[in-house]
Amino acid sequence: MALFExxxxxxxxxxxxxxxxxxxxxxxxxxxxxxxALNLTLEEDEVLGIAGESGCGKSTTCMxxxxxxPPTAGEIHYRGKRVDNLEGEALRRHRRHVQMIFQDPYExxxxxxxxxxxxxxxxxxxxxxxxxxxxxxxxxxxxAVGLEPGKYNARFPHxxxxxxxxxxxxxxxxxxxxxxxxxxEPLSMLDVSIRAGIxxxxxxxxxxxxxxxxxxxxxxxxxxxxxxxxxVMYLGQAVEIGPxxxxxxxxxxxxxxxxxxxxxxxxxxxxRPIPRISGDIARPIDPPPGCRFAPRCPYADASCRKTFxxxxxxxxxxxxxxxxxxxxxxxxxx
Amino acid sequence: xxxxxxxxxxxxxxxxxxxxxxxxxxxxxxxxVFGDEVFGIAGESGCGKSTLIRxxxxxxxxxxxxxxxxISFKGHDxxxxxxxxxxxxxxxxxxxxxxxxxxxxxxxxxxxxxxxxEAIRAHRRCTRxxxxxxVAELFDVVGLQADLxxxxxxxxxxxxxxxxxxxxxxxLDPALIIMDxxxxxxxxLVQERILRRIRKIRDAIAxxxxxxxxxxxxxxxxCDRIAVMYGGRFMEQARSLDLFxxxxxxxxxxxxxxxxxxxxxxxxLISIPGFPPGLIGPQTSCPFEPRCPFRIERxxxxxxxxxxxxxxxxxxxxxxxxxxSLRELAKSKATWHCSN
Numbered sequence: 001m002a003l004f005e006x007x008x009x010x011x012x013x014x015x016x017x018x019x020x021x022x023x024x025x026x027x028x029x030x031x032x033x034x035x036x037a038l039n040l041t042l043e044e045d046e047v048l049g050i051a052g053e054s055g056c057g058k059s060t061t062c063m064x065x066x067x068x069x070p071p072t073a074g075e076i077h078y079r080g081k082r083v084d085n086l087e088g089e090a091l092r093r094h095r096r097h098v099q100m101i102f103q104d105p106y107e108x109x110x111x112x113x114x115x116x117x118x119x120x121x122x123x124x125x126x127x128x129x130x131x132x133x134x135x136x137x138x139x140x141x142x143x144a145v146g147l148e149p150g151k152y153n154a155r156f157p158h159x160x161x162x163x164x165x166x167x168x169x170x171x172x173x174x175x176x177x178x179x180x181x182x183x184x185e186p187l188s189m190l191d192v193s194i195r196a197g198i199x200x201x202x203x204x205x206x207x208x209x210x211x212x213x214x215x216x217x218x219x220x221x222x223x224x225x226x227x228x229x230x231x232v233m234y235l236g237q238a239v240e241i242g243p244x245x246x247x248x249x250x251x252x253x254x255x256x257x258x259x260x261x262x263x264x265x266x267x268x269x270x271x272r273p274i275p276r277i278s279g280d281i282a283r284p285i286d287p288p289p290g291c292r293f294a295p296r297c298p299y300a301d302a303s304c305r306k307t308f309x310x311x312x313x314x315x316x317x318x319x320x321x322x323x324x325x326x327x328x329x330x331x332x333x334x
Numbered sequence: 335x336x337x338x339x340x341x342x343x344x345x346x347x348x349x350x351x352x353x354x355x356x357x358x359x360x361x362x363x364x365x366x367v368f369g370d371e372v373f374g375i376a377g378e379s380g381c382g383k384s385t386l387i388r389x390x391x392x393x394x395x396x397x398x399x400x401x402x403x404x405i406s407f408k409g410h411d412x413x414x415x416x417x418x419x420x421x422x423x424x425x426x427x428x429x430x431x432x433x434x435x436x437x438x439x440x441x442x443x444x445x446x447x448x449x450x451x452e453a454i455r456a457h458r459r460c461t462r463x464x465x466x467x468x469v470a471e472l473f474d475v476v477g478l479q480a481d482l483x484x485x486x487x488x489x490x491x492x493x494x495x496x497x498x499x500x501x502x503x504x505x506l507d508p509a510l511i512i513m514d515x516x517x518x519x520x521x522x523l524v525q526e527r528i529l530r531r532i533r534k535i536r537d538a539i540a541x542x543x544x545x546x547x548x549x550x551x552x553x554x555x556x557c558d559r560i561a562v563m564y565g566g567r568f569m570e571q572a573r574s575l576d577l578f579x580x581x582x583x584x585x586x587x588x589x590x591x592x593x594x595x596x597x598x599x600x601x602x603l604i605s606i607p608g609f610p611p612g613l614i615g616p617q618t619s620c621p622f623e624p625r626c627p628f629r630i631e632r633x634x635x636x637x638x639x640x641x642x643x644x645x646x647x648x649x650x651x652x653x654x655x656x657x658x659s660l661r662e663l664a665k666s667k668a669t670w671h672c673s674n
Binding site for chain 2: 053054161163191192193194195196197198199200218219220221222224225244245248249258259260261262263264265266267268269270272274275277280281
């Protein structure tokens with residue numbers, strides 16, 4: 001059974017004009033449709049990568065799964081039980097199972113806490129174990145992320161390098177013994193030479209401690225190195241999902257093709273084909289129905305502007321794209 | 335590519351005097367930038383790449399001291415030129431800068447076009463109308479519609495702001511444009527478009543470009559020649575094909591291992607253990623020595639001097655003669671992670 005299941009989930013944000021605008025100018029309330037009709041499963045022990053540009057809804061999706069922002073429509077199930085409507089103590093207890101690793105290790109650690117207290121904060125707040133038990137578990141996890149507890153326990157974040165800080169961030173997520181870890185661009189603030197070390201660490205810990213991971217990034221080369229499965233989003237819609245290698249080597253959706261074609265390649269001989277898409281990404285305010293990529297898509301026709309094809313998520317190994325025009329796309333196009 | 339160097343730098347040193355002692359941010363850097371080429375400087379945070387260009391443009395903070403043997407730009411000696419003259423005749427007119435996070439470098443309360451008009455009229459005597467015509471031309475070059483001139487920066491997307499900054503840098507037809515991380519923080523598709531635009535501009539107006547970035551893939555796609563910087567020094571300098579096909583310096587080898595490519599899905603990445611050096615106090619060793627799996631005794635007591643491998647390929651490493659075998663060893667993870 002899937003660990004998480006999102007059923008037709010929407011997340012809309014209201015833009016309510018001020019009183020004067022509403023009364024005098026009759027400006028209507030508008031909606032940002034950050035995530036629309038999303039169906040998704042997260043299996044046990046898998047790393048699901050979510051790729052997309054800014055504003056595609058990847059962070060909103062994470063917030064919904066982490067229970068930090070309830071969906072405005074649809075249901076989220078965790079081990080078969082509905083969790084999107086949890087409140088109070090039940091929600092608090094559920095949150096333990098889903099932990100986040102944040103993007104910026106320079107901003108996400110409390111500068112006045114020592115490393116030990118940063119990592120111990122979660123278990124203490126939840127009173128998971130008696131203080132001595134927390135102590136041994138914090139030491140365990142610090143050791144597991146490669147920070148020797150004796151040396152690092154009493155340090156403050158400003159005494160650590162970026163890589164060490166991100167390791168503390170990983171430790172404080174994992175000390176809760178979560179079943180799902182959400183990592184939102186955890187490498188983007190780190191130097192190239194140490195990124196691979198953090199990736200290895202995360203992958204190794206996921207296997208060892210059996211948690212599933214949602215890894216969000218705009219960098220497809222990094223996702224290509226950690227994910228088992230890849231979801232590509234565009235302006236709040238899931239456009240393609242499938243096993244990693246299939247999606248990257250044989251992308252189906254015109255947007256995925258353009259996105260993968262645009263990733264720079266560390267090879268001076270490589271000559272990049274010119275992408276066939278036009279225009280800029282729109283803002284998801286009161287979007288028209290249909291596929292949101294249609295205005296930029298060279299293949300779009302009337303059907304694309306009318307309805308959006310959702311993805312069928314019953315089989316996690318199934319590689320599929322939410323596109324009406326798949327047959328019209330030939331392999332030599334980008 | 336012409337063989338005449340537009341910019342010639344020899345033995346450039348920059349140190350910052352701090353309460354903890356002098357920080358040697360840039361040491362013994364020498365390079366040429368030829369006409370009509372893109373010269374890339376690759377390096378991680380704190381390697382001194384931004385300090386280097388600040389020194390060239392005289393934008394160092396007051397505690398930064400720049401010493402060099404030669405900085406010659408199109409025959410002018412930039413070391414002895416008075417500040418006033420430098421600002422009037424060189425900066426912007428001959429050498430322009432697309433700053434890091436250029437997206438946030440526009441003044442939010444002025445219209446975008448007006449800011450470029452201001453830059454043009456500060457350096458060239460012309461009417462507002464002529465300057466506006468020039469801005470319209472520039473917008474066309476960078477792929478913005480001319481009627482966007484009268485918009486405010488907040489009405490632009492990140493990519494559009496970046497293009498506006500590039501337009502501003504092109505305004506006075508400079509011979510050299512320095513771009514500091516021009517696409518960092520932009521989305522992939524926008525980045526692709528801007529890089530394509532920069533290449534087109536280079537072909538069209540025959541300026542030289544210095545491109546600074548930590549992204550090796552961007553460097554590979556854009557540059558004719560590349561310098562790899564670490565701990566304030568150029569560790570390896572070569573034509574990009576040579577650098578990617580026969581890298582010599584252990585740091586370059588390490589960086590290549592650590593950098594993912596979308597063409598090699600799932601390939602093993604190897605990080606470089608350890609941290610970049612602090613650079614405080616005198617430099618008496620190879621800066622990469624503490625992290626280098628191939629270090630020998632000499633590396634800790636002496637700074638390697640540049641060795642020429644082939645034409646235009648220089649490295650600072652005592653073991654340059656063994657590059658072939660080091661390259662083989664560097665492919666294995668055990669080399670990097672067990673010897674320490």
